[in-house]
Amino acid sequence: xxxxxxxxxxxxxxxxxxxxxxxxxxxxxxxxxxxxxxxxxxxxxxxxxxxxxxxxxxxxxxxxxxxxxxxxxxxxxxxxxxxxxxxxxxxxxxxxxxxxxxxxxxxxxxxxxxxxxxxxxxxxxxxxxxxxxxxxxxxxxxxxxxxxxxxxxxxxxxxxxxxxx
Amino acid sequence: xxxxxxxxxxxxxxxxxxxxxxxxxxxxxxxxxxxxxxxxxxxxxxxxxxxxxxxxxxxxxxxxxxxxxxxxxxxxxxxxxxxxxxxxxxxxxxxxxxxxxxxxxxxxxxxxxxxxxxxxxxxxxxxxxxxxxxxxxxxxxxxxxxxxxxxxxxxxxxxxxxxxxxxxxxxxxxxxxxxxxxxxxxxxxxxxxxxxxxxxxxxxxxxxxxxxxxxxxxxxxxxxxxxxxxxxxxxxxxxxxxxxxxxxxxxxxxxxxxxxxxxxxxxxxxxxxxxxxxxxxxxxxxxxxxxxxxxxxxxxxxxxxxxxxxxxxxxxxxxxxxxxxxxxxxxxxxxxxxxx
Numbered sequence: 001x002x003x004x005x006x007x008x009x010x011x012x013x014x015x016x017x018x019x020x021x022x023x024x025x026x027x028x029x030x031x032x033x034x035x036x037x038x039x040x041x042x043x044x045x046x047x048x049x050x051x052x053x054x055x056x057x058x059x060x061x062x063x064x065x066x067x068x069x070x071x072x073x074x075x076x077x078x079x080x081x082x083x084x085x086x087x088x089x090x091x092x093x094x095x096x097x098x099x100x101x102x103x104x105x106x107x108x109x110x111x112x113x114x115x116x117x118x119x120x121x122x123x124x125x126x127x128x129x130x131x132x133x134x135x136x137x138x139x140x141x142x143x144x145x146x147x148x149x150x151x152x153x154x155x156x157x158x159x160x161x162x163x164x165x
Numbered sequence: 166x167x168x169x170x171x172x173x174x175x176x177x178x179x180x181x182x183x184x185x186x187x188x189x190x191x192x193x194x195x196x197x198x199x200x201x202x203x204x205x206x207x208x209x210x211x212x213x214x215x216x217x218x219x220x221x222x223x224x225x226x227x228x229x230x231x232x233x234x235x236x237x238x239x240x241x242x243x244x245x246x247x248x249x250x251x252x253x254x255x256x257x258x259x260x261x262x263x264x265x266x267x268x269x270x271x272x273x274x275x276x277x278x279x280x281x282x283x284x285x286x287x288x289x290x291x292x293x294x295x296x297x298x299x300x301x302x303x304x305x306x307x308x309x310x311x312x313x314x315x316x317x318x319x320x321x322x323x324x325x326x327x328x329x330x331x332x333x334x335x336x337x338x339x340x341x342x343x344x345x346x347x348x349x350x351x352x353x354x355x356x357x358x359x360x361x362x363x364x365x366x367x368x369x370x371x372x373x374x375x376x377x378x379x380x381x382x383x384x385x386x387x388x389x390x391x392x393x394x395x396x397x398x399x400x401x402x403x404x405x406x407x408x409x410x411x412x413x414x415x416x417x418x419x420x421x422x423x424x425x426x427x428x429x430x431x432x433x434x435x436x437x438x439x440x441x442x443x444x445x446x447x448x449x450x451x452x453x454x455x456x457x458x459x460x461x462x463x464x465x466x467x468x469x470x471x472x473x474x475x476x477x478x479x480x481x482x483x484x485x486x487x488x489x490x491x492x493x494x495x496x497x498x499x500x501x502x503x504x505x
Contacts (some may be wrong), residue, residue, distance in 0.1 A: 011483070016281065025467035028213040035215040 024031050033158045037150060043142050045165060046115040051098045053116045054091060058135040060110035063087055067102035067111060079131050088131035094124060117139045129141040179442065180401055182271065185281035189367030189444050190421060190451060192268035198417050198455065199410055200232040206233075206462035213466035236406065242403035245449045249307060254308035257266055259400070259407040267413035269294045273421050274349040276431050276447030287348045288340055291364050292333055295377065295415055299325040302386070305408070306396035317395025321386045324376060327480025333374035334488035337367040339426050342495040348422070359427035362498060366491040367427040369484050370463075374423060378416035381390070382468035385476055419455040421450065469480055 037044055046052070068076045075095035076150040078087040089102075089111075103111045116138040121127050140147075150162040177183060185191055204219060208227065212219030219228035246252055269291040271281035284290060299321055306318025341348050342362060343354045360367040376383040387395040394400075397408045424430060431447030438445040471479070 021467050022464070025213055026271065029209060029463070033215055034217065036217050038217070
């Protein structure tokens with residue numbers, strides 16, 4: 001549109017546009033629309049297929065080491081456990097890029113993604129999971145403290161809406 | 166039985182030349198402005214961007230003491246001195262910068278007849294004191310010995326000459342109409358607000374005020390996404406709090422001057438508040454100045470940052486000629502109405 005083309009030098013036109021911009025800002029300031037998920041109280045329900053933290057099932061693992069071989073970030077490594085002949089995978093989350101190759105390549109479904117993604121660590125060493133530590137269920141800290149899951153809905157008015165489930 | 170020396174001390178503190186710079190409208194009120202204004206800025210920007218902003222520090226009041234938490238954090242953070250920095254200048258420049266933004270409070274009248282030091286030339290004095298801050302920003306940028314601070318310093322040098330002239334001329338344009346350079350006399354002479362008499366000067370003063378305090382759309386000097394934090398890149402801890410606080414203090418000083426020049430100052434006077442302290446009957450000045458500040462920081466959520474060359478073009482090709490026009494306008498007004 002010709003009206004939207006910026007013509008420098010015309011003070012009155014630019015004044016009008018400044019006023020329009022400020023009016024738009026004020027309109028947003030006075031509206032009650034918000035898109036934020038108040039995280040520790042609410043969490044987005046991520047559903048199936050989310051590539052979060054990886055869960056390893058020791059009882060299914062056949063020690064084929066395919067996961068360690070395919071890992072592009074060298075995050076997955078095989079560990080020898082004391083008193084065991086077989087080696088088992090462990091993961092280093094300092095390196096993991098959550099590509100999911102290990103989960104895809106596993107022939108016996110011993111590795112799977114969980115929707116848990118909100119873990120934080122105080123020390124770098126905590127991010128290394130040896131097989132004994134790797135074989136535990138992931139728990140989201142927010143969900144543990146009673147965060148309510150919400151679902152993301154696209155909305156013409158606001159943009160994003162979050163509906164409690 | 167109150168001992169007499171204590172009464173003397175209280176009387177001394179409540180006397181205008183201590184009360185004005187240190188308590189109201191000076192340091193203490195300025196700290197209150199600083200703490201609530203930055204919170205309000207973040208809250209308003211968040212609202213416009215469909216967010217919540219600071220919320221979890223004192224949640225029932227919407228996180229209003231967030232800035233106190235931030236201040237405590239800055240206090241206990243280690244102020245790092247870069248090895249190659251010019252240490253004396255690096256440490257003393259922020260302190261001096263803060264001092265130059267506090268000194269003007271002694272000359273800004275807060276209520277009828279209430280001013281720390283009453284001078285005939287308080288308007289040029291206050292403006293020139295706040296004009297001493299940019300050279301100190303240059304000093305910090307050179308002392309820190311870092312490429313980002315140097316780039317920020319060069320930008321500050323360019324900006325400084327672009328806005329200061331227009332700021333001074335716009336202020337003098339309205340002072341020409343009132344025929345005095347004393348802020349208290351200007352407020353007394355104002356029956357019609359200056360913004361109605363000379364809207365051009367008011368607009369120029371407001372825009373130059375934003376440039377002085379480097380608020381969006383003119384935060385070219387600090388330009389976060391481009392040059393880290395401009396001249397303040399190397400600062401941390403309490404020194405960073407000082408340099409960051411100084412720009413807000415400058416904005417507060419200039420908005421007080423703006424209200425006194427263009428928005429009728431402390432009028433209407435509320436005599437009932439005089440029983441607390443004579444300074445508080447001019448509380449309208451503070452409220453108006455706070456509203457001006459809120460509007461100034463609200464613009465952050467409306468505008469994007471201008472490029473340096475665009476800002477210089479605005480400064481020299483728009484503001485400067487317009488400020489000269491505002492002087493002519495004041496003179497025409499003076500001839501027609503015969504002065505205030």
